[in-house]
Amino acid sequence: MTAAPSPITASNGASASTITVTVLDEFGNAVSGAPVTLSATGTGNALTPSGTTDGNGVMTGTLSSTGAGTKTITATVGSVTLGQKPTVTVDPASASRLVFTVQPSQVVIGNAIQPAVVVTALDPFQNIATSFASTVVMAIGNDASLLQNANLGGTTAVPATNGVATFPDLTIDQLGVGYTLTANSTGLIGDTSNPFTVLSLLPCRDLFHVEMVYAHGPVSRVYVARDVEYNQPVALKVMPRGPQAGAHAEEAFHEAAAAAAVLTHPHVTPLYSAGATDRFFWYSTEFVPGCSLADTLHTGSPMDLEACLKLADQIAAALDAAHRLGIVHADLKPTNVLLDTSGAVRVTDFWIRWVLEDLGAFGNGDVKDGLGREWPGPYLSP
Structure with missing residues (x-):
């Protein structure tokens, strides 16, 4: 029995x-009409499974396969399995696409992603295209950084x-939850990685473990994080620090945070901690499961008068408590009024961001919301 060509x-x-397959009798004469069955190891095979020998004692079949590897051919004549077992090597086809075979994992800003990210070229049949030697280019797909x-x-x-292709030293220089990478090479279908997190080098990195993005605005991003010491969820708000935000801005930030931390009321989200680096301002508050008043207004039916009065009463009580301490909110709008799972009001985001904006601490000119307005439009106080 023979098999050719190979590979x-x-x-x-x-x-x-x-x-x-050639079948001869004990005297070397060709045996016609002998039943022959063929089999091959491996997967993805297309093999002529059986037949009978012709007048010359010969039966021929073909083997093709979508699965790369070495195939061992076995022939059975009647009930006798031949001792000869030729092999056929199936090489992968040309590369058609790239896949991430080692995904990027959570990493601290500036540190290399470990284990190293690995991208593999596959042929149309999912075999590793071992002949592929072109350059693979890695880039950020989804940029989860604040700006x-x-x-x-x-x-x-x-x-x-x-x-x-192995990428042993990839780094990302900005905090974010939900980054992706893309891998591409000329002529091939590229791939996008699974999402991953880049942890911050903020001083709070030892205090909190960032879990997910919760909300974001024009100049800030709020993360759900876990307080490492107390093992409880918090809302961690991060704001970029512009180059002109010097010692005066940082001092004002800490004074505003200290004032806000004194404010305690059943309808106010308490502030836990705050800090600043050369790149960010941040503070943490209680995480309030539920939704914002904006969510309720946008997705629900019109509120009845009794519900409106109840919310207004709770919001007014929270603001009154703040005003008695000399604190104004400065940015009261539906997105800053949270409703916990019982429907009770929790006013959040008191004046700290406004203090920084007033000092130009973000370094991006006039701060605008998603509609290009410099302040909260219809919610701006007279």
Whole structure:
């Protein structure tokens, strides 16, 4: 029995090896009409399974396969299995697409992503395209940074070896939850990684573990984080610090945070801690499961008078408590009125951001909301 040619290329039949079985009697005479059954190891095979020998004692079949690897051919004549077992090597086809085979994982800003990110080239049949040696280029797909200005560092263009490109030193320089990477190479279908988190180098990194993005606005992002010491969820608000936000802005920030921390009331979200670095201002508050008043207004039916009066009474009580301490809210709007799971009001985001905006601490000119308005539009006090 013979099998030729070998190797062949993975295909749906375009590349095949011919299997030839010759059956002779004990005197060397050709045996015609002998039943022959063929089998092959491995997966993805298309093999002529059986037949009978012709007048020359020969039965031929073909083997093609979508699965790369070495295939061992076995022939059975009647009830006798032949001792000869030729092999056929199936090489992968040309690369058609890239896939992440080692996904990026959670990393601290500036540190290399470990384990190293690995991208593999596959042929149309999901075999590793070992002949692929072109360059794979890595880039940020979804930029989860606050201002969407993150940079991908390290070696971002790597030539593949045996179809595999390894990126040992990728870094990202901005905090964010939900980053993705993209891998591309000329002529191939690219791939996008699973989401991953870049943890902050804020001083609070030892205090909190960031879990997810909760909300974001024009100049801030709120994360659900877990207080490491007390093992409880908090809302962690992060705001970028512009280059002109010097010692005066930082002092004003800490004074505003200290004043807000004194404010305690059943309808106020308490402030727990605050801090500043050369790149960010941040503070943490109680995490309030539920929704905002804005969510309720946008997705629910009109509120009845009794419900409106109840909410207004609770909001007014919270503001009255703040005013008695000399604190104004400065940005009261439905998104800053939270409703807990019982429907009770929790007013949040008292005046700290306003203090920073007033000092120009964010470094991006006039602060505007998503509609281009410099302040909260219809919710701006007279």
